[in-house]
Amino acid sequence: MSLLSLRHVSRRFGALVALNDISLDIEAGELRALIGPNGAGKTTLFNLISGFFPPSDGEILFGGERIAATDPVTLVRKGIIRTFQITEIFLDLTVYENLRVAVETAMGISLRPWVSRAVRSAVDLRVQELLELVRIGGRAGRVAGELSHGDQRVVEVGMALAHAPRLLLLDEPTAGMGDEETHHMTNLIRQLNRERGITILFVEHDMNIVFGVAERITVLDNGALLAEGTAAEIAANPRVQAAYLGQGGAQARVTGSHADAAS
Amino acid sequence: MSATLARAAGAPTHTTPRTWLALGIGWALLIAVPFWIPFVGGYTDLASRVLIYALAAMGLNLLLGFTGGLSFGHAAYFGLGCYGVGLMLKYETHSTLLALLAGTLLGGAAALLLGPVAVRRRGIYFSMITIAIGQMFYFIAVRWNNLTGGEDGLTGFRRHPLHFPGLTVPLGTTNFYYFVLVFFTLGCALLWGVLQSPLGHAFVAIRENHKRMRFLGIPVARYIALSFAISGLVVALAGSLNALLDNFTSPNDLDYTLSGNLLIIAVLGGMRSFWGPFVGAIIFVLVRDYVSSLITNWMTVIGLIFVLSVLFFPLGVLGFLRRRSAQ
Numbered sequence: 001m002s003l004l005s006l007r008h009v010s011r012r013f014g015a016l017v018a019l020n021d022i023s024l025d026i027e028a029g030e031l032r033a034l035i036g037p038n039g040a041g042k043t044t045l046f047n048l049i050s051g052f053f054p055p056s057d058g059e060i061l062f063g064g065e066r067i068a069a070t071d072p073v074t075l076v077r078k079g080i081i082r083t084f085q086i087t088e089i090f091l092d093l094t095v096y097e098n099l100r101v102a103v104e105t106a107m108g109i110s111l112r113p114w115v116s117r118a119v120r121s122a123v124d125l126r127v128q129e130l131l132e133l134v135r136i137g138g139r140a141g142r143v144a145g146e147l148s149h150g151d152q153r154v155v156e157v158g159m160a161l162a163h164a165p166r167l168l169l170l171d172e173p174t175a176g177m178g179d180e181e182t183h184h185m186t187n188l189i190r191q192l193n194r195e196r197g198i199t200i201l202f203v204e205h206d207m208n209i210v211f212g213v214a215e216r217i218t219v220l221d222n223g224a225l226l227a228e229g230t231a232a233e234i235a236a237n238p239r240v241q242a243a244y245l246g247q248g249g250a251q252a253r254v255t256g257s258h259a260d261a262a263s
Numbered sequence: 264m265s266a267t268l269a270r271a272a273g274a275p276t277h278t279t280p281r282t283w284l285a286l287g288i289g290w291a292l293l294i295a296v297p298f299w300i301p302f303v304g305g306y307t308d309l310a311s312r313v314l315i316y317a318l319a320a321m322g323l324n325l326l327l328g329f330t331g332g333l334s335f336g337h338a339a340y341f342g343l344g345c346y347g348v349g350l351m352l353k354y355e356t357h358s359t360l361l362a363l364l365a366g367t368l369l370g371g372a373a374a375l376l377l378g379p380v381a382v383r384r385r386g387i388y389f390s391m392i393t394i395a396i397g398q399m400f401y402f403i404a405v406r407w408n409n410l411t412g413g414e415d416g417l418t419g420f421r422r423h424p425l426h427f428p429g430l431t432v433p434l435g436t437t438n439f440y441y442f443v444l445v446f447f448t449l450g451c452a453l454l455w456g457v458l459q460s461p462l463g464h465a466f467v468a469i470r471e472n473h474k475r476m477r478f479l480g481i482p483v484a485r486y487i488a489l490s491f492a493i494s495g496l497v498v499a500l501a502g503s504l505n506a507l508l509d510n511f512t513s514p515n516d517l518d519y520t521l522s523g524n525l526l527i528i529a530v531l532g533g534m535r536s537f538w539g540p541f542v543g544a545i546i547f548v549l550v551r552d553y554v555s556s557l558i559t560n561w562m563t564v565i566g567l568i569f570v571l572s573v574l575f576f577p578l579g580v581l582g583f584l585r586r587r588s589a590q
Binding site: 076088092093111 | 467471481482486
């Protein structure tokens with residue numbers, strides 16, 4: 001049984017068909033990229049899976065359970081955690097405080113108006129682990145709003161990891177990052193998948209990252225599923241090249257970067 | 264190594280020796296009020312009023328400054344505290360403490376029941392609903408003449424001496440000030456404790472980003488309703504004390520003008536800092552007392568101070584002083 005299955009899922013906004021009859025499966029432990037030109041429906045798909053809004057048609061199964069039209073609060077408890085295209089963190093709080101809130105929500109203690117010293121130090125320990133894991137400990141005391149864009153995205157991933165997700169959805173995790181930050185983020189994504197076995201679905205525009213990191217790739221175009229396969233299959237798929245990557249130069253770039261990633 | 268560094272840098276420093284010192288000095292000054300206040304031209308009841316308004320504004324500020332909910336209707340909970348105390352003392356009991364408890368629980372229960380109604384909407388609509396709910400109580404108090412005394416207000420009750428086994432404490436002006444100070448301290452301790460807890464962390468995070476909290480699995484509206492209830496409870500405690508101070512209450516204690524004044528106090532002092540509303544209450548009550556003895560339209564002066572402070576100290580007076588001392 002797949003961890004996540006979409007069965008004939010569609011989403012319409014009035015007359016606009018944002019997603020049309022999408023069926024796809026993601027297995028537990030996969031590291032899957034979701035690509036497609038702007039307006040292909042990638043973020044809409046994320047919004048459906050994470051419960052931001054319900055599908056117009058079709059069924060979504062998570063661990064075999066129907067979750068279409070389930071609210072995000074419930075989905076988080078079931079283990080679906082996401083980040084956003086525009087970073088959503090607590091800008092006026094420090095990095096430490098950002099992670100502390102996330103840890104407290106994950107431990108299910110957010111309603112408590114008081115806690116014992118033992119619980120307090122358990123929270124602190126978990127925050128320290130997360131600071132280490134995403135390597136932002138050096139900035140723990142900084143106010144999140146003063147950090148670079150890249151570091152803010154790292155904080156958001158750290159907050160998602162507080163919940164030990166069964167399915168992690170990353171919406172353009174490296175958008176707007178410099179080379180070093182991008183390198184850091186892609187390493188983190190690989191590490192989370194390989195060492196911690198977290199199933200990850202990510203949207204990405206940078207083809208170097210897509211072909212360098214993802215095991216399998218799903219391609220959306222104009223609200224429809226265009227192709228799905230391994231990195232090599234996608235790179236060689238003439239429909240993908242024609243519809244999404246364009247002709248000539250883009251093809252060379254894709255195959256080139258794929259070769260880089262494979263070497 | 265890096266973990267210990269992170270701990271040193273990242274973990275929010277809890278109360279430092281300096282803040283303990285400031286708290287100690289502050290409380291010593293408060294305890295000594297009846298001794299020094301005549302020498303600066305004040306009187307003890309004025310200090311009681313400052314504490315009561317400070318407590319109300321700090322209670323409101325849990326919702327306003329720390330949860331991000333702009334309520335224009337908190338006078339309702341203040342006034343319910345007032346009427347709860349007045350009616351209890353007039354018809355039911357001679358125990359001042361029992362009346363205080365009843366007033367506080369009446370206002371707190373109303374906030375607990377009505378918060379969930381207000382949080383069904385966000386932003387300006389939330390604020391509008393809080394006004395509507397607040398004014399509802401105002402009109403009930405005005406219309407229900409034979410119980411509340413209508414527009415003339417509720418009279419015919421007074422605070423009674425406290426009776427303990429083997430001890431009777433009369434509540435004259437000075438003793439009553441200490442009575443207020445005890446409950447002010449309890450209210451502050453409640454608010455401070457909540458803000459240091461996971462619940463308080465969640466409130467602040469909701470103020471910062473609803474969407475992120477929802478996607479961390481937090482049912483945001485329910486949490487805001489809870490903040491609303493705790494906030495209403497503290498404001499009701501302040502209202503109950505206010506009725507005991509005056510031995511009188513009127514629909515003015517339920518009116519949205521009072522809600523507005525509490526907001527002004529919180530913003531004037533600094534709604535992002537815990538003690539900000541306390542500073543705001545000192546300024547508000549003193550200016551009101553002094554200016555209203557010179558001219559009738561004292562609100563103009565308050566309004567002017569408010570406008571100037573928002574222009575020049577957007578973080579409030581306390582926020583401004585903090586920032587300057589940090590530089």
